[in-house]
Amino acid sequence: MSVQAVEARAPAKAATDAVAQPVESIFIANLRDFRRNRLAVASVAMVGLFALMAIFAPYLAPHDPYASDLFRRLQPPAWLDGGEWAYPMGCDGLGRDILSRAIYGARVSMTIGVAVMMVAAMAGMIAGLAAGYLRGWTDIAISRVVDVLLGFPYLILAIGLMAAMGPGLGNIVLALAIKEWVLPCRVARAETLAAREMEYVEAARALGASRLHIMLREILPNILSPLIVVCTMRMAWIIIMEASLSFLGLGVQPPVPSWGSMVADGRQFLIGAWWVSTLPGVMILLLVLAINLASQGLRDAFDPRMRT
Amino acid sequence: MTAALQEARPLVAVRGLHKHYDLRRGLRRLVDRPAQHTVRALDGVTLDIRRGETLGVIGESGCGKSTLGRTVLRLLEPTSGSVAFDGVELSTLDPAAMTVMRRHMQIIFQDPYASLNPRRTVEQIVGLGIAIHARNTAHETRERVADMLQRVGLSPAHMRRYPHQFSGGQRQRIGIARALVVKPQFVVCDEPVSALDVSIQAQILALLAELKRELGLTYLFISHDLAVVGHVSDRVAVMYLGQVVELGPARALLKSPAHPYTQALLAAVPRVEAGGGERQRLQGDVPSPLRPPSGCRFHTRCPHAMAKCSAIAPTPVMVAPGHAVACHLHEGAPA
Amino acid sequence: MSDPALLAIRGLRTWFTTRQGVVKAVDGVDLDVLPGECLGVVGESGSGKTATFLSVLGLVKPPGRIEAGQIIFGGRDLAQLPAAELRALRGRDIAITMQDALTALNPALTVGEQIVETIRAHDRGVAGPAAARARAVELLRLVGMPEPERRLGDYPHQFSGGMRQRVMITIALSCRPKLLIADEPTTALDVTIQAQVLDLIATMRRQLGMSVVLISHNLGVVAEYCDRVALMYAGQVVESGPTRAVIAAPRHPYTQGLLRSMPLLSDPDRPIRPIAGQVPDLIDLPEECRFLPRCPHAADACRHDIRLLPAGAGRWARCVRIAA
Numbered sequence: 001m002s003v004q005a006v007e008a009r010a011p012a013k014a015a016t017d018a019v020a021q022p023v024e025s026i027f028i029a030n031l032r033d034f035r036r037n038r039l040a041v042a043s044v045a046m047v048g049l050f051a052l053m054a055i056f057a058p059y060l061a062p063h064d065p066y067a068s069d070l071f072r073r074l075q076p077p078a079w080l081d082g083g084e085w086a087y088p089m090g091c092d093g094l095g096r097d098i099l100s101r102a103i104y105g106a107r108v109s110m111t112i113g114v115a116v117m118m119v120a121a122m123a124g125m126i127a128g129l130a131a132g133y134l135r136g137w138t139d140i141a142i143s144r145v146v147d148v149l150l151g152f153p154y155l156i157l158a159i160g161l162m163a164a165m166g167p168g169l170g171n172i173v174l175a176l177a178i179k180e181w182v183l184p185c186r187v188a189r190a191e192t193l194a195a196r197e198m199e200y201v202e203a204a205r206a207l208g209a210s211r212l213h214i215m216l217r218e219i220l221p222n223i224l225s226p227l228i229v230v231c232t233m234r235m236a237w238i239i240i241m242e243a244s245l246s247f248l249g250l251g252v253q254p255p256v257p258s259w260g261s262m263v264a265d266g267r268q269f270l271i272g273a274w275w276v277s278t279l280p281g282v283m284i285l286l287l288v289l290a291i292n293l294a295s296q297g298l299r300d301a302f303d304p305r306m307r308t
Numbered sequence: 309m310t311a312a313l314q315e316a317r318p319l320v321a322v323r324g325l326h327k328h329y330d331l332r333r334g335l336r337r338l339v340d341r342p343a344q345h346t347v348r349a350l351d352g353v354t355l356d357i358r359r360g361e362t363l364g365v366i367g368e369s370g371c372g373k374s375t376l377g378r379t380v381l382r383l384l385e386p387t388s389g390s391v392a393f394d395g396v397e398l399s400t401l402d403p404a405a406m407t408v409m410r411r412h413m414q415i416i417f418q419d420p421y422a423s424l425n426p427r428r429t430v431e432q433i434v435g436l437g438i439a440i441h442a443r444n445t446a447h448e449t450r451e452r453v454a455d456m457l458q459r460v461g462l463s464p465a466h467m468r469r470y471p472h473q474f475s476g477g478q479r480q481r482i483g484i485a486r487a488l489v490v491k492p493q494f495v496v497c498d499e500p501v502s503a504l505d506v507s508i509q510a511q512i513l514a515l516l517a518e519l520k521r522e523l524g525l526t527y528l529f530i531s532h533d534l535a536v537v538g539h540v541s542d543r544v545a546v547m548y549l550g551q552v553v554e555l556g557p558a559r560a561l562l563k564s565p566a567h568p569y570t571q572a573l574l575a576a577v578p579r580v581e582a583g584g585g586e587r588q589r590l591q592g593d594v595p596s597p598l599r600p601p602s603g604c605r606f607h608t609r610c611p612h613a614m615a616k617c618s619a620i621a622p623t624p625v626m627v628a629p630g631h632a633v634a635c636h637l638h639e640g641a642p643a
Numbered sequence: 644m645s646d647p648a649l650l651a652i653r654g655l656r657t658w659f660t661t662r663q664g665v666v667k668a669v670d671g672v673d674l675d676v677l678p679g680e681c682l683g684v685v686g687e688s689g690s691g692k693t694a695t696f697l698s699v700l701g702l703v704k705p706p707g708r709i710e711a712g713q714i715i716f717g718g719r720d721l722a723q724l725p726a727a728e729l730r731a732l733r734g735r736d737i738a739i740t741m742q743d744a745l746t747a748l749n750p751a752l753t754v755g756e757q758i759v760e761t762i763r764a765h766d767r768g769v770a771g772p773a774a775a776r777a778r779a780v781e782l783l784r785l786v787g788m789p790e791p792e793r794r795l796g797d798y799p800h801q802f803s804g805g806m807r808q809r810v811m812i813t814i815a816l817s818c819r820p821k822l823l824i825a826d827e828p829t830t831a832l833d834v835t836i837q838a839q840v841l842d843l844i845a846t847m848r849r850q851l852g853m854s855v856v857l858i859s860h861n862l863g864v865v866a867e868y869c870d871r872v873a874l875m876y877a878g879q880v881v882e883s884g885p886t887r888a889v890i891a892a893p894r895h896p897y898t899q900g901l902l903r904s905m906p907l908l909s910d911p912d913r914p915i916r917p918i919a920g921q922v923p924d925l926i927d928l929p930e931e932c933r934f935l936p937r938c939p940h941a942a943d944a945c946r947h948d949i950r951l952l953p954a955g956a957g958r959w960a961r962c963v964r965i966a967a
Binding site: 368506538558559572590 | 687834835836838839841842862868900901907908909918919
Binding site: 025026027198199200202203204205206207208209217218221222 | 378383410414423426441472
C-alpha cells in the first residue's frame, strides 16, 4: 500500500517549505532521530564511560595493575569470605588487583578497537569508492582481493599473521585490519554503485567536474551514513577478536593487562577462583553489547531506506 | 521557422549516431554471440539542431530519446557516429578540452529528487559550474548564484538550504539554475516537467521559455508528452526503437503526421478538447530493443504494413520542405 | 445528489497525525458514484484523491484515521463496518487496482496463483481449483492477454508494464465487483499502452455493468473516459459535474486555472497560463477557501469555510462566487 504512504508524505514535505524553518541537513535530522532513541543514547553513554575509563585508568585504578603480592594470591572479592574492600573484585593468580587490571584492560580493547576500525574504514572507503565509481579493472582487481580475503577464516588468518609478525600492539592492529577493511569496502562499493547512477552525479559530469570531485564531494557524503553504521557494528567484533587473540596468547603480551589474556589467566583457576575470569569477561560483554546497541540505533536513524 | 532563417551550420550536428550496450558480462563475452546480447539504444540517428530553435524529441520508453540527449552531450560515449558542436567534433576532444566545452552544453533532468545531491546546499549545487569554469572568489560566486536563483524564481535566501526543504517545482528550478549558471548555448531538457503536477508543469514551461528568450538558448527538448512537445518545439523528431522515424516542423507534424507511428501516437493521446469517438489503436507492446524487428522496425505493429516493410529498412524521404519521414508508404512522394 | 448512488461519501475526513502536526489529507469530501457510471477523480499529488478511496476500502494505515463522515455502500456505512466484514467486501463488491502493478503484485507467486486465490477467497460458487483456474484463463482472455493458459504460470516480472496492469485488472474483476477503483492505472505506461488499458477498462465496465472510479492526475484521460468528473484540491472536492460541461465551462477558479495551464495538442500555440504559487501545507489549514492564496478572484468573502454549492445541472462547486 505504498500509494497511501506517498500521499501521506507529500503534505509533510510541502510543510517543510511553507514554514520558514532553520537550515537543516539530513545529517542533523538523522542525529535528532538518534537522540529520540533512549536505549541507543544510553548505549553511547556506556561506550563513552568505557572510553573515559581507558583514558583515566591511572587515576581510577585503586592499585598498580602490575604490582603482584603473592600473599594475596587468588584473594576473593570483597563480599566473600577472605575478601577485603581494598581489593573489591579480588586478586588473580599472581596476587594482582583484578579491578585495576580490568580498568587498564579497557585501554587495550578501546585502542585496538578504534585503531583497527579507523584503518579499516579509511582503506575500505577509498577502495570501495574507487571500485564502485571507476569500475573496469580497478573494480575487478579490488573485488578479487576482497573475495580472496573473505575466503580466509578470520581468526586463523589473524593467528597466522600474529605468529609470523610476532606480538605487539601495532601488529595486532595490522593483523586485524588486513581483513577488516573488506566489509566497509563492500558497503562503500555497493553504495557507490547506487549513487553513481543518480542524476546529480550525471549533472556534475555534465558540468565538467573531475572524477575526484565527484567521488569525494558528490558521492562520499551520501555513502558515509551506512559506512558509519557498519564500522561501529564491526568495532564490537574487533574487540572480541582482540580478546580472542590475547586469550590465545597471541595478543598483547604479559604483563600488560588485556581482558582476553585475563580471562585466559583465570581459566586454570575456574573451579576454585571463578572471579579471576569473570570480571574481564563481563567487561567484554558490556562493552560489546553497548556498541552493538548503539550501532543499531545509528542504523535506525541513518539508514537511508528508513528515511526518504 | 522559416527557411530563410536556416543557417549554413547547425549548432549541433548529429551524424549516424549509434549507441549499443553489450549485455554480456565477463567470460560470457567469449561464449555468447554478440548480436543477441546487444541493446541498440541508438541505431543510426542523424539530425541537426539549429541555433536558437527548440527541437522536440518524442517517443515511448525505450525508444532511445534519453540516450540521444546524453550521447549528444558525450555523457555517454557513442559506439559510432559523430556529434559536432558548433563545428567542433566532440569525439576528437581530449578530457581537458571536453571539460572546457561542457560550459556551452548543459542538461536539465526529469527527476527533481534524484537530480539534486541531498547532502549539498543549494549554493554548492548551483555554484559548482562556476567553481569549475570560472576562477571567481567565493564572494563573486555567491553573487552569481544569488543572481541565478532570482532569475529562476527563487530567493537568494534559499542558498544555504538543502534540497529536501523544497517542493518538486522548486527543485526543478534549482536544477535549471545549476545548468544555466555557466551561460550555456545549448541545453538538453530531458523530460523536465514529466514528474511535476500540471499547475507546476506550466510554471516550469513558462520559465524555460522565458530563459530561452532572455539568454538566446537552443533546446533539445525530450518528452513523452506530445502536447508539451507540441507547445514548446519549433521542430519535432519522433523516435521508435533507436531511430528517428519522422522529423519536421512541429505544427505541420502534429497536424498532418506522415509516419503511421506518429499517427498512432497522436491518436492515443487522451485530450481534454476532443469529442471522444473511436480511434485507431496500436496493438501489442514495443518490441525489445535486444531483438529489433527486421526491415522497418514498426512493421510488427503497423496497420499499413506491406510485404517489403519486413524486408527493407526505409530511408528517409522529404514529404514537405523540412519534413522527413522514414516509411515505404511515402517513397516516390513529391518533395 | 439525490439519485440512488452506489457509493455515497459524506463529509469524509481522513487525517494523518504526524510529528509536525495533523495532516488533513481528506477534509470534508462529499462524492457520489452512480450505478454503472465512470467517475473521474482528478487532482494533483497531495490532493487526497487516493486517500479518499483508501478510506472507502478501509485501507488507510496508521497514523491515518477516518475522523468523521459516512461512506454509504449497499445501505451500510463502511466507516463503521468491522474489519472482517470490510475485508469480505473488498475484492467481492469493491475492487481496487494500484498505480504500480509491479509492487502491488506478489513477486513470489505466479499470476495464475494470485488470480485463483482471489477467486476462491471470495466466490463460494466456484467449486474447486480446476474451476477457478478455468475462470482465470477465461478472465485473462477477456482482458486481451495472448496465450492465457501458458501465461498463468508466469511471474509478475515476466510481464510488460501494460500486461501487468491487465493482470491487476483481471484480479480486480475476478469476482465481478460492483465498483472498480482504478488508481492511476496508466501513469507508468506509455501513451499507446495507456490507450489499450483505458479501452480495456471501458469495455469491461460495459460488459460487467459495474461502476468505475478512475483516479488520475491527467484531465485528458478523464475527459475521454468518464461520464462525470470530480476535481480535488487540498483534501476537498472543489468541483464536480458532467465531464463535458465541467471542461467546457469550469466554475471553480482552480478548474479554470488547471485547464488554462495545460498545453493542448490541437492548439499548440495557445499560450499556457500557470496557476501561481503552490499547493498549501495541509497542516493547520485555516477555515477558509483552500485555493484562496492562489486564486485570482480572492476576496474577503472567501475567508470562511466554503461548502460545495449547486452550480447548474448536476454540477457542484466550492466557491463563494457560485452563490452570488
